[in-house]
Amino acid sequence: MxxxxxxxxxxxxxxxxxxxxxxxxxxxxxxxxxxxxxxxxxxxxxxxxxxxxxxxxxxxxxxxxxxxxxxxxxxxxxxxxxxxxxxxxxxxxxxxxxxxxxxxxxxxxxxxxxxxxxxxxxxxxxxxxxxxxxxxxxxxxxxxxxxxxxxxxxxxxxxxxxxxxxxxxxxxxxxxxxxxxxxxxxxxxxxxxxxxxxxxxxxGRLVVHEEAQTLLARGISVTGAAAPVDAFTEGLTVLGSRQLGATKSVMVYGDLDEARRREAAAAGLELGPIAMQDLFLHLTVDPR
Ligand SMILES: Nc1ncnc2c1ncn2[C@@H]1O[C@H](COP(=O)(O)OP(=O)(O)OP(=O)(O)O)[C@@H](O)[C@H]1O
The missing domain is CATH 3.40.50.300 (P-loop containing nucleotide triphosphate hydrolases)
Incomplete structure (x- = not known):
């Protein structure tokens, strides 16, 4: 139905x-x-x-x-x-x-x-x-x-x-x-x-209604040295970030086209998937 x-x-x-x-x-x-x-x-x-x-x-x-x-x-x-x-x-x-x-x-x-x-x-x-x-x-x-x-x-x-x-x-x-x-x-x-x-x-409001695959593909982690990570993710929707020593990992939400992906590779950055659970946590508000 x-x-x-x-x-x-x-x-x-x-x-x-x-x-x-x-x-x-x-x-x-x-x-x-x-x-x-x-x-x-x-x-x-x-x-x-x-x-x-x-x-x-x-x-x-x-x-x-x-x-x-x-x-x-x-x-x-x-x-x-x-x-x-x-x-x-x-x-x-x-x-x-x-x-x-x-x-x-x-x-x-x-x-x-x-x-x-x-x-x-x-x-x-x-x-x-x-x-x-x-x-x-x-x-x-x-x-x-x-x-x-x-x-x-x-x-x-x-x-x-x-x-x-x-x-x-x-x-x-x-x-x-x-x-x-x-x-x-x-x-x-x-x-x-x-x-x-x-x-x-x-x-009580709708936040996301997406194909599961599309939603997962929109969540991307960008990992590398802090300065190029910050430069690359500027202007993108940032869901959260973690830093360990000089290495930073930023979770972004959105579509990255091929050109942007090549740009990331050229800057020595690694792009990876985000788990559905992490996407969920960052797309919703903690009620506490
Ligand atoms: N019978 C009711 N009378 C008054 N308020 C209610 C009633 N049922 C739910 N609520 C309120 O409406 C809101 C939504 O509740 P609902 O049970 O739909 O949420 P939920 O997403 O299913 O939560 P959970 O994951 O905790 O089961 C909450 O703030 C809740 O306190």
């Missing part, structure tokens, strides 16, 4: 959580939604899922408004963080409910996922560990095959091997059954290889 958001504002009383976000997400891609704590990720996903009504602006999924539109919301799945499924009975009850809710539910796939994540149908959700509850959320999200599926940090409770398993399964299933997937996460380095496009929000 394709998502169009225009001038979206969401207020909680006096608090403005989303402050005029416009976004256009073509269908059948995997999107990463990144932002610091309190930047508005959960708020945005809640509005996209129709859990909350926008205070202003427009939210369209496949061209239709979302809020109180069952025909659209029945095809949207938002898997939130752990804990929200705690008052359900057993795993079997949770799966039964999910199957009833989701028209594209794949019962065989759900069975396979239960085995992969080592859950049994008899387990009582309330007494399951955090990681097991996360896994249940992930199973419901994957087997639901909703045309718009969103994971709001839902897999953070799982341990590293379980998360790796989730990423593998997600990618394989997405290839076989393309759909629009939005994932919010704090584990940027870990999940960023999955993203085709990245959306970064900060303080």
């Amino acid at each position: 394709r998502v169009e958001v225009r001038d979206l504002v969401l207020r909680y009383g006096e608090k403005t959580a989303l402050d005029g976000i416009s976004l256009s997400l073509p269908e059948n891609k995997i999107y990463g939604l990144l932002g610091r704590n309190g930047s508005g990720k959960t708020s945005l996903l809640s509005v996209l899922a129709g859990f909350r009504r926008e205070s202003a602006g427009e939210v369209l999924v496949d061209g239709d408004p979302v809020f109180e539109n069952a025909a659209v919301t029945s095809r949207i799945s938002l898997i939130r963080d752990v804990g929200e499924t705690t008052d359900l009975g057993t795993v079997d009850d949770a799966l039964f409910f999910a199957e009833w809710l989701r028209e594209d539910w794949d019962a065989e796939f759900a069975r396979e996922l239960l085995e992969r994540f080592k859950l049994t149908r008899k387990m009582t959700v309330k007494t399951m560990s955090t990681g097991q509850r996360s896994a249940l959320g992930v199973i419901i999200g994957l087997a639901g095959r909703a045309p718009l599926t969103m994971f709001d940090e839902s897999y953070l409770g799982m341990d590293a091997p379980a998360r790796a398993e989730f990423y593998d399964v997600l990618l394989a299933d997405y290839m076989a059954n393309p759909r629009t997937i939005i994932m919010s996460s704090h584990l940027i380095e870990e999940v960023s290889p999955l993203f085709e496009q990245v959306v970064i929000i900060d303080l």
